[in-house]
Amino acid sequence: xxxxxxxxxxxxxxxxxxxxxxxxxxxxxxxxxxxxxxxxxxxxxxxxxxxxxxxxxxxxxxxxxxxxxxxxxxxxxxxxxxxxxxxxxxxxxxxxxxxxxxxxxxxxxxxxxxxxxxxxxxxxxxxxxxxxxxxxxxxxxxxxxxxxxxxxxxxxxxxxxxxxxxxxxxxxxxxxxxxxxxxxxxxxxxxxxxxxxxxxxxxxxxxxxxxxxxxxxxxxxxxxx
Numbered sequence: 001x002x003x004x005x006x007x008x009x010x011x012x013x014x015x016x017x018x019x020x021x022x023x024x025x026x027x028x029x030x031x032x033x034x035x036x037x038x039x040x041x042x043x044x045x046x047x048x049x050x051x052x053x054x055x056x057x058x059x060x061x062x063x064x065x066x067x068x069x070x071x072x073x074x075x076x077x078x079x080x081x082x083x084x085x086x087x088x089x090x091x092x093x094x095x096x097x098x099x100x101x102x103x104x105x106x107x108x109x110x111x112x113x114x115x116x117x118x119x120x121x122x123x124x125x126x127x128x129x130x131x132x133x134x135x136x137x138x139x140x141x142x143x144x145x146x147x148x149x150x151x152x153x154x155x156x157x158x159x160x161x162x163x164x165x166x167x168x169x170x171x172x173x174x175x176x177x178x179x180x181x182x183x184x185x186x187x188x189x190x191x192x193x194x195x196x197x198x199x200x201x202x203x204x205x206x207x208x209x210x211x212x213x214x215x216x217x218x219x220x221x222x223x224x225x
């Protein structure tokens with residue numbers, strides 16, 4: 001995975017949500033931390049084209065996120081902070097198949113890809129369950145399975161362990177650890193980020209620390225003393 005930011009910034013209604021930043025991301029597992037409103041989610045959404053830069057540009061495997069959005073979204077899947085917002089149809093397997101059909105997958109292949117993604121996470125038994133019947137951890141895994149079914153090379157997760165109890169947090173953390181895809185995680189869960197290859201710290205719309213997770217997490221803690 002090759003992600004390049006070239007003076008990429010975002011402003012909304014005259015407010016600078018993310019000041020221009022230039023960097024390259026090539027590590028397998030990258031964590032993004034910072035206080036609420038620090039710009040970390042805006043930064044991550046730039047990577048798969050959910051947010052477009054108002055200055056500069058972002059490229060993912062050579063594709064410009066502003067002008068080649070479909071190609072970028074095929075490379076980079078995004079799991080939202082509230083998984084219920086990602087699951088549209090009541091039955092889980094139907095919802096995953098819908099996402100595949102929207103990407104042009106042949107109907108004959110949809111079921112196989114759906115169950116393959118569910119099996120990877122050990123939740124094939126949830127295929128016929130309704131979304132409102134699932135626990136918080138099951139919902140998070142269901143949303144992740146829907147993204148994995150599309151076979152992205154990068155998975156971005158926004159606060160995947162937020163509001164989960166210890167059991168479900170462990171289940172989701174283990175699922176993330178098992179992924180062969182490149183992973184970028186936005187999180188307040190510092191224990192999750194600690195084992196990654198690289199971490200980025202944002203504050204007030206700026207990148208203020210970039211490096212080994214231990215160093216970046218220590219900087220974050222000093223900011224909150």
